[in-house]
Amino acid sequence: MDLIIISVFILGYFLITVEHYIKIDKLIPALAMMAVMWAIVALNHLPVFDINTELLELVPTHIDEAMLHHLGKTAEILVFLLGAMTIVEIIDFFRGFLGIKRLVTTRSKVSLLWIFGFLAFFLSAIIDNLTATIVLITLLQKIVQERNLKLWYSGLIIIAANAGGAWSPIGDITTTMLWIADKVTVFDLIKYLIIPSLVCMVVPFVIASQFKVFTGEFKMPQKVKDAEENKYGTKMLFIGLSSIIFVPIFKLATGLQPYVGMMLSLAFVATVAEIYSNKKFSISKVDDAHDEESDHSPVHASLTKIELPSILFFLGILMAVGALESLGILFNFADLINETIPNNDIVIVLLGHLSALIDNVPLVAASIGMFPNPIDDPLWHGIAFSAGTGGSMLIIGSAAGVVAMGMQKIDFFWYIKKITLLAMVGFWAGYGTFMIFRDYLL
Numbered sequence: 019m020d021l022i023i024i025s026v027f028i029l030g031y032f033l034i035t036v037e038h039y040i041k042i043d044k045l046i047p048a049l050a051m052m053a054v055m056w057a058i059v060a061l062n063h064l065p066v067f068d069i070n071t072e073l074l075e076l077v078p079t080h081i082d083e084a085m086l087h088h089l090g091k092t093a094e095i096l097v098f099l100l101g102a103m104t105i106v107e108i109i110d111f112f113r114g115f116l117g118i119k120r121l122v123t124t125r126s127k128v129s130l131l132w133i134f135g136f137l138a139f140f141l142s143a144i145i146d147n148l149t150a151t152i153v154l155i156t157l158l159q160k161i162v163q164e165r166n167l168k169l170w171y172s173g174l175i176i177i178a179a180n181a182g183g184a185w186s187p188i189g190d191i192t193t194t195m196l197w198i199a200d201k202v203t204v205f206d207l208i209k210y211l212i213i214p215s216l217v218c219m220v221v222p223f224v225i226a227s228q229f230k231v232f233t234g235e236f237k238m239p240q241k242v243k244d245a246e247e248n249k250y251g252t253k254m255l256f257i258g259l260s261s262i263i264f265v266p267i268f269k270l271a272t273g274l275q276p277y278v279g280m281m282l283s284l285a286f287v288a289t290v291a292e293i294y295s296n297k298k299f300s301i302s303k304v305d306d307a308h309d310e311e312s313d314h315s316p317v318h319a320s321l322t323k324i325e326l327p328s329i330l331f332f333l334g335i336l337m338a339v340g341a342l343e344s345l346g347i348l349f350n351f352a353d354l355i356n357e358t359i360p361n362n363d364i365v366i367v368l369l370g371h372l373s374a375l376i377d378n379v380p381l382v383a384a385s386i387g388m389f390p391n392p393i394d395d396p397l398w399h400g401i402a403f404s405a406g407t408g409g410s411m412l413i414i415g416s417a418a419g420v421v422a423m424g425m426q427k428i429d430f431f432w433y434i435k436k437i438t439l440l441a442m443v444g445f446w447a448g449y450g451t452f453m454i455f456r457d458y459l460l
Contacts, residue, residue: 019062020347026054027338034335035376038414045327048334055341056085066344079344088340094198094277095191095336096329101280102188105258106149107320108291113248114255115153122161125235128227134158134171135223138178139216142418144259147183147190147406151175151418155425162236170231172426173437174223177410177444179418181219184406185211187266187276191332191417192382192405198276199386201398204266210399210455218407218448222440250294254287261287291316328417335380343387352388363453366400370408370445374415378405396456403452410441 030051034044059066059081066084068077079087109115118137124130134154142150154175162168183189187197187204196202226232248254261283268279295316342348359365373381382405391397409416413423413433422428 019058019064020345023055023058023341023345024347026051026058027342030338031376031380034380038420043327045331045334048331048338050334052334052338052341055338056081059341059345064345067346068344081344084340084344085337088337088344091199092333092336092340094275095195096332098194098198098277098280099191099329099332100324101277101284102146102262103149103324104284104317104320105262105287106145107323108287108316109254109258110323111291111316111320112251112254112294114251114253114258115157116248117252117255118153119157119160122157125237127167127232127234127236130161130236131171131174131227131232132223134175135178135219138175139182139219142179142182143186143189144262146188147179148417148421150182151179151422152425154179155422159425164236167231167236168426169428169432170226170229170436172422172428173413173433174226174440176413176416176419176422177222177437177441178219180407180410180416181215181444181448183418184218184403185215188262190402190406192378193402194276195379195382195386196398196402200393201386201391201395202402203394204270206394207399207402210396210452211403213455214403214448214452215407217451218403218444221447222444225440225443254291254294257290258287288317332379336383339380339383339387342384348384348387352390355388362397362400366397366404367449369401370404370449371411373405373408374411378409378416381405399456400449400452403449404445407441407445407448411438411445413437 030047033040033042033047037044058064066079066081068079068084068087118141121137122130122133124133138147138150138154141153144150145153155172158168158171158175162171180190184193185208187193187202187207193202193207197204197207262280264283265276265279268274268282269276272278292315339348355365369381369385382401385401385405389397409419413419413428413430419433423430423433
């Protein structure tokens with residue numbers, strides 16, 4: 019029966035991987051996979067377990083308790099993401115990200131490349147790599163007119179955004195998962211990964227700076243119309259980003275899970291947003307009498323833009339992996355890997371390359387269930403780096419790449435020819451730096 023469940027998971031995984039070819043949203047196989055796997059467990063009365071990480075053994079439990087356990091862990095991640103997404107959308111409601119455009123005053127192609135690179139690297143660490151990519155490509159479209167040049171900038175923004183997300187607990191969904199699962203702490207994650215991640219970004223940018231496409235200057239288009247500006251935009255940008263940065267501080271001070279701090283931050287940002295918009299506080303519509311007013315509420319408008327398909331995809335994936343964990347399959351698979359490949363670095367590097375082909379969320383979710391290593395073990399830092407940056411090797415290997423592909427109509431094979439090797443060199447340089455820091459410097 020375990021073989022059937024594994025086959026269902028592999029089939030669902032395959033359908034998720036080929037989403038762009040079969041034109042079926044990945045949330046559909048993810049939800050179906052999760053439901054079918056748990057149904058097989060229930061109908062066949064299969065024994066389920068909790069993994070006792072202290073005793074390194076499987077403890078029998080009831081299926082209801084196992085599902086509730088995994089649903090609780092999954093909900094922590096989803097609620098956290100909902101809060102972060104809403105804050106970002108509130109900032110965008112006030113057009114706060116337009117303020118970033120004022121930082122771009124150069125006409126040098128190389129200088130602009132580095133400006134975008136560092137903006138992507140640090141912005142993704144705060145608002146996550148997906149959102150940072152959306153913001154910067156939107157900005158790119160307003161600044162650069164030449165099609166080929168925009169493609170090059172977009173490809174390198176993907177590398178920088180994924181590298182920036184790897185060293186921050188709120189920069190990438192996979193690092194957020196590791197943080198919420200108590201596999202890494204904020205300070206150690208930053209200490210071990212910020213320099214390797216920076217190397218992962220800088221090396222490809224140094225190489226690309228020598229390319230002919232980045233020589234000379236570009237022609238500046240007309241300025242953004244004043245009508246697009248909002249007088250509260252800069253303030254909301256500062257307030258929103260500060261509120262997100264506050265979340266790790268709140269967890270450190272209280273010991274509560276990160277989603278609690280994110281909800282507090284959302285409440286604060288929402289209050290300020292409602293005050294600025296001079297509207298009655300209304301996070302959701304109470305009745306039809308308030309429809310017109312609610313439609314103009316920045317909080318309600320932001321909630322309507324939340325990526326619910328992504329939330330449902332994470333629900334399906336994490337609960338499906340939870341089924342494999344409860345059956346002890348992941349635990350046994352980890353033992354097999356440790357016996358076959360005793361060197362963790364090989365396993366981590368393979369995971370990085372796999373994340374270019376396969377969604378990194380289930381890879382990291384499976385890793386969390388497979389390895390009993392303690393919090394802040396170098397294994398977890400390596401996985402955070404590898405899963406976060408490895409996806410840059412293919413444009414379909416990360417959420418940042420997929421959204422850039424859609425926004426700029428980047429061809430899959432163009433990316434392989436022009437960007438893949440740069441991303442691979444950056445990945446290996448970054449992971450080599452991580453190994454040096456881990457073994458000799460820290």
